[in-house]
Amino acid sequence: MLFNLTYTTLNFLFFVLVAMLLYFLxxxxxxxxxxxxAASVFFYAVVGYKFAYYILFTTLSTYLIALWxxxxxxxxxxxxxxxxxxxxxxQKKSYKSKIKVQKRLIMTLALVINFGVLAFLxxxxxxxxxxxxxxxxxxxxxSMPTLKLLLPIGIxxxxxxxxxYIVDVYRENTAAQRNPFKLLLFxxxxxxxxxxxxxxxxxxxxxxxxxxxxxxxxxKHGMELILWGFFxxxxxxxxxxxxxxxxKGKYGEFNGTVLTFTILLYAIQLYADFSGxxxxxxxxxxxxxxxxxxxxxxxxxxxxxxxxxxxxxxxLGGWLKNYLFYPIAMSNVFITAGKKMKGTxxxxxxxxxxxxxxxxxxxxxxxxFLVVGVWHGADWKxxxxxxxxxxxxxxxxxxxxxxxxxxDKLHINRKNPVFIGFQIFRTLLVVLVGxxxxxxxxxxxxxxxFGKFFTGQNLSEGIAQIGTLGLLWQDYVVIGLGSIxxxxxxxxxxxxxxxxxxxxxxxKTFFVRALVLYIGVMxxxxxxxxxxxxxxxxxxxxxx
Amino acid sequence: MKFQKKVxxxxxxSVFLLIIMASCLGLQQYVLRNVDHNSLRVEGFxxxxxxxxxxxxxxxxxxxxxxxxxxxYEKYGFTSYLLASESITSDGVLTAVKExxxxxxxxxxxxxxxxxxxxxxxxxxxxxxIHKFFDNLPFSLNKLDYIQKNVPVDDRxxxxxxxxxxxxxxxxxxxxxxxxxxxxxxxxxxYNYLKGFRTTAQIYKSxxxxxxxxxxxxxxxxxxxxxxxxxxxxxxxxxxxxNINLVFVRAPHYVTKETYDRVKRSNQxxxxxNEEGFSYYTFESDARDIGIDDQHDFYNAEHMNVYGALxxxxxxxxxxxxxxxxxxxxxxxxxxxGWKEVSKTTNQLYRxxxxxxxxxxxxxxxEDVVTLFMLDDYSDAPIERK
Numbered sequence: 001m002l003f004n005l006t007y008t009t010l011n012f013l014f015f016v017l018v019a020m021l022l023y024f025l026x027x028x029x030x031x032x033x034x035x036x037x038a039a040s041v042f043f044y045a046v047v048g049y050k051f052a053y054y055i056l057f058t059t060l061s062t063y064l065i066a067l068w069x070x071x072x073x074x075x076x077x078x079x080x081x082x083x084x085x086x087x088x089x090x091q092k093k094s095y096k097s098k099i100k101v102q103k104r105l106i107m108t109l110a111l112v113i114n115f116g117v118l119a120f121l122x123x124x125x126x127x128x129x130x131x132x133x134x135x136x137x138x139x140x141x142x143s144m145p146t147l148k149l150l151l152p153i154g155i156x157x158x159x160x161x162x163x164x165y166i167v168d169v170y171r172e173n174t175a176a177q178r179n180p181f182k183l184l185l186f187x188x189x190x191x192x193x194x195x196x197x198x199x200x201x202x203x204x205x206x207x208x209x210x211x212x213x214x215x216x217x218x219x220k221h222g223m224e225l226i227l228w229g230f231f232x233x234x235x236x237x238x239x240x241x242x243x244x245x246x247x248k249g250k251y252g253e254f255n256g257t258v259l260t261f262t263i264l265l266y267a268i269q270l271y272a273d274f275s276g277x278x279x280x281x282x283x284x285x286x287x288x289x290x291x292x293x294x295x296x297x298x299x300x301x302x303x304x305x306x307x308x309x310x311x312x313x314x315x316l317g318g319w320l321k322n323y324l325f326y327p328i329a330m331s332n333v334f335i336t337a338g339k340k341m342k343g344t345x346x347x348x349x350x351x352x353x354x355x356x357x358x359x360x361x362x363x364x365x366x367x368x369f370l371v372v373g374v375w376h377g378a379d380w381k382x383x384x385x386x387x388x389x390x391x392x393x394x395x396x397x398x399x400x401x402x403x404x405x406x407x408d409k410l411h412i413n414r415k416n417p418v419f420i421g422f423q424i425f426r427t428l429l430v431v432l433v434g435x436x437x438x439x440x441x442x443x444x445x446x447x448x449x450f451g452k453f454f455t456g457q458n459l460s461e462g463i464a465q466i467g468t469l470g471l472l473w474q475d476y477v478v479i480g481l482g483s484i485x486x487x488x489x490x491x492x493x494x495x496x497x498x499x500x501x502x503x504x505x506x507x508k509t510f511f512v513r514a515l516v517l518y519i520g521v522m523x524x525x526x527x528x529x530x531x532x533x534x535x536x537x538x539x540x541x542x543x544x
Numbered sequence: 545m546k547f548q549k550k551v552x553x554x555x556x557x558s559v560f561l562l563i564i565m566a567s568c569l570g571l572q573q574y575v576l577r578n579v580d581h582n583s584l585r586v587e588g589f590x591x592x593x594x595x596x597x598x599x600x601x602x603x604x605x606x607x608x609x610x611x612x613x614x615x616x617y618e619k620y621g622f623t624s625y626l627l628a629s630e631s632i633t634s635d636g637v638l639t640a641v642k643e644x645x646x647x648x649x650x651x652x653x654x655x656x657x658x659x660x661x662x663x664x665x666x667x668x669x670x671x672x673x674i675h676k677f678f679d680n681l682p683f684s685l686n687k688l689d690y691i692q693k694n695v696p697v698d699d700r701x702x703x704x705x706x707x708x709x710x711x712x713x714x715x716x717x718x719x720x721x722x723x724x725x726x727x728x729x730x731x732x733x734x735y736n737y738l739k740g741f742r743t744t745a746q747i748y749k750s751x752x753x754x755x756x757x758x759x760x761x762x763x764x765x766x767x768x769x770x771x772x773x774x775x776x777x778x779x780x781x782x783x784x785x786x787n788i789n790l791v792f793v794r795a796p797h798y799v800t801k802e803t804y805d806r807v808k809r810s811n812q813x814x815x816x817x818n819e820e821g822f823s824y825y826t827f828e829s830d831a832r833d834i835g836i837d838d839q840h841d842f843y844n845a846e847h848m849n850v851y852g853a854l855x856x857x858x859x860x861x862x863x864x865x866x867x868x869x870x871x872x873x874x875x876x877x878x879x880x881x882g883w884k885e886v887s888k889t890t891n892q893l894y895r896x897x898x899x900x901x902x903x904x905x906x907x908x909x910x911e912d913v914v915t916l917f918m919l920d921d922y923s924d925a926p927i928e929r930k
Contacts, residue, residue: 003697003698004697004698010701010705010708011698011701216553472715474714474715475715510556514556514560517560518560518563518564518567521564522564522567525568525571525707525711526571526576526711526714527714528711529712530708530711531702531708531709531710531711531712532671532699532702532709
């Protein structure tokens with residue numbers, strides 16, 4: 001980084017202010033988007049200038065291949081039109097199928113090139129290390145060298161976004177962008193480059209290219225969202241991070257109570273950090289008149305793990321659903337396998353009928369979550385994270401009739417708050433188990449932690465150890481109160497899903513609005529963790 | 545109607561932003577601020593009426609523990625202030641001189657040499673020492689110039705808005721209340737009683753023998769650290785360009801083997817300063833002439849206590865009056881009354897420290913509410929030296 005331009009710095013706020021002034025004062029409406037492009041290029045040049053050629057390569061390859069796919073598509077359509085009368089039905093079908101294969105090959109080329117770069121940078125050392133371990137265990141002396149590879153900022157996010165665009169062009173859901181600079185803006189838009197959300201081309205691109213006039217309400221709402229993001233990130237997440245890092249630094253020295261406390265704290269920290277960062281991104285975009293998709297819908301209120309993943313990191317979930325889950329679940333292999341099972345003796349039983357029906361979905365879920373796990377990082381702990389989540393989802397799909405039957409037999413009212421509470425608690429437990437793999441350094445440490453949960457509990461010793469984690473009692477009070485504010489806001493939002501708190505605040509008197517905002521600003525100023533006294537934590541999802 | 549709505553909205557937003565800014569500035573100035581004796585001293589300097597100081601003394605703790613402006617006024621009639629800060633850096637000295645030029649027109653600017661005598665430039669990079677001085681300077685082009693030249697880009701906001709650095713001090717309340725009260729009362733009063741003087745009521749007893757007799761005949765030199773020498777030359781050039789009557793002094797220390805090299809570097813500094821046409825007073829070598837008693841007049845090896853400071857003040861003031869033609873400038877009646885109060889408070893402080901040292905209660909004594917409250921019990925009559 002040339003200088004610190006992360007989202008929670010004054011530098012960033014100053015940068016946004018300048019970009020905002022330039023954007024709204026830019027005289028030529030048609031080219032207002034060039035201000036956003038210039039700002040995005042500047043931002044990336046500052047935060048990731050050493051690796052700028054990666055993002056340029058992705059943009060250029062995506063640009064050319066999208067045009068190529070569209071060219072093939074248009075040419076084939078023109079030929080089909082020309083030969084409409086000459087060719088019979090079979091000839092047309094055969095030609096269409098040939099073109100489909102050709103387009104798929106071109107698309108695959110884009111995916112292989114760009115995911116190849118990502119995979120090489122992210123996973124090469126993991127595979128080399130694993131292979132060396134395996135070869136070593138067989139007594140083979142050959143070893144693949146490990147390389148010093150650094151991940152360019154935001155590579156996962158912009159690669160996924162660019163490849164989503166390629167698939168959309170392939171599927172003819174969107175037209176290929178003819179202006180490479182506009183595509184560069186879509187790939188590198190500065191509020192989302194660090195940690196998403198991963199936007200769909202049709203949803204974001206036109207908003208980027210359209211000129212937006214200054215709108216006071218949008219700016220106010222954008223700033224309120226930024227403030228809320230700052231509160232979550234600086235007051236809660238970065239404070240909790242100090243204790244979490246202290247535990248991670250000396251993992252073996254803490255008992256089960258501390259490790260349990262750390263996982264609970266991590267649940268708060270991760271949500272506050274990631275959703276706070278996304279709020280800042282969305283708030284900044286909103287000031288420019290651009291609505292980015294929300295990445296969270298109160299995930300900790302989910303009643304099943306399936307629902308949790310629909311509410312957590314929505315844009316990644318959406319991407320995977322569109323571009324991975326459906327292609328797998330709807331593939332001939334899976335559908336045929338389901339049908340074959342239906343024809344067997346087992347398939348004719350009630351359970352078998354259900355299993356054969358949901359088999360494609362459940363196996364596709366497992367594969368998707370394996371990808372989610374590996375997307376988080378190149379380590380066996382992330383593989384375990386994926387298998388845990390995917391496995392639970394797979395089981396829940398397969399055993400759904402069993403659960404439903406049990407609930408009916410026990411005469412449980414599904415709307416009963418106690419039952420809902422039980423479901424939320426159960427889901428949270430599953431999520432927390434998955435978080436263990438996030439916090440620990442490796443798979444072995446994860447297993448050690450599970451062991452400690454059951455064998456290392458000692459409350460009084462744990463409380464004493466918690467006091468040594470680098471936080472004062474006042475800090476724990478701030479985390480507690482901050483979490484309560486977060487919980488209350490979430491409950492309000494959960495009860496009013498059709499609106500948001502900012503619009504609700506608009507209905508209040510000026511004094512009430514000003515008071516709430518004043519308290520928010522002062523809370524961030526006084527209780528935020530920032531400045532040289534602290535090592536400001538990067539956003540957790542920045543590393544992915 | 546639409547226009548009226550826009551005006552109302554603009555007024556509301558402006559008022560809201562002003563309240564936020566005022567709250568942040570209030571927090572930065574009084575509540576979430578690292579107030580210590582350095583803050584009170586530097587802040588007090590800017591409360592002095594423009595052009596009311598005859599001399600300004602700049603330096604590190606060697607300066608603010610050695611010279612008593614109240615005593616100098618009482619005996620010689622000239623007004624002075626100690627624009628000094630703990631372990632001030634060479635950049636700090638240069639900025640302080642520039643600030644003196646900007647805010648006062650003193651006959652004399654006196655710089656204590658300590659900042660230039662380190663064996664390396666580590667002190668100049670010590671963030672704590674840098675912040676202790678610069679955090680307390682009001683915003684000015686001189687401060688901005690220092691920030692631009694010396695502070696890494698990522699840390700600059702902290703110098704412009706110290707609240708960024710100190711906002712987490714809320715965890716240190718209620719212990720910080722008395723320093724906050726000292727800061728508030730200083731602002732309400734509008735002037736500093738001790739003009740920057742600070743001391744510790746303690747007598748230094750050391751088994752390591754002092755080499756203060758030996759340094760009288762020491763003429764050897766050691767080179768200054770290149771960066772510090774370059775800073776010194778920049779200061780001398782600045783003084784020449786701006787026609788500043790700048791003199792350098794070296795205050796007495798309890799010199800030992802460990803600190804002997806500083807004496808040699810001081811000799812080298814004296815050469816450089818003299819060559820450039822400025823005066824350098826090696827009062828360190830004059831300790832015996834001043835009457836400094838090694839077993840009685842220090843509170844540690846680096847600093848004199850009030851006994852030493854009283855002797856040093858008398859000696860230095862007399863020398864400056866005689867050799868630098870330092871004369872009392874014009875003061876209004878109100879200003880004179882103020883300075884009389886300064887002298888009386890200084891006398892009380894001396895007696896308070898004397899009492900503490902007699903009783904063996906070693907403690908710091910400075911411009912804070914607790915110390916000032918204690919002084920009420922002591923006489924403010926002039927101190928007669930035996």
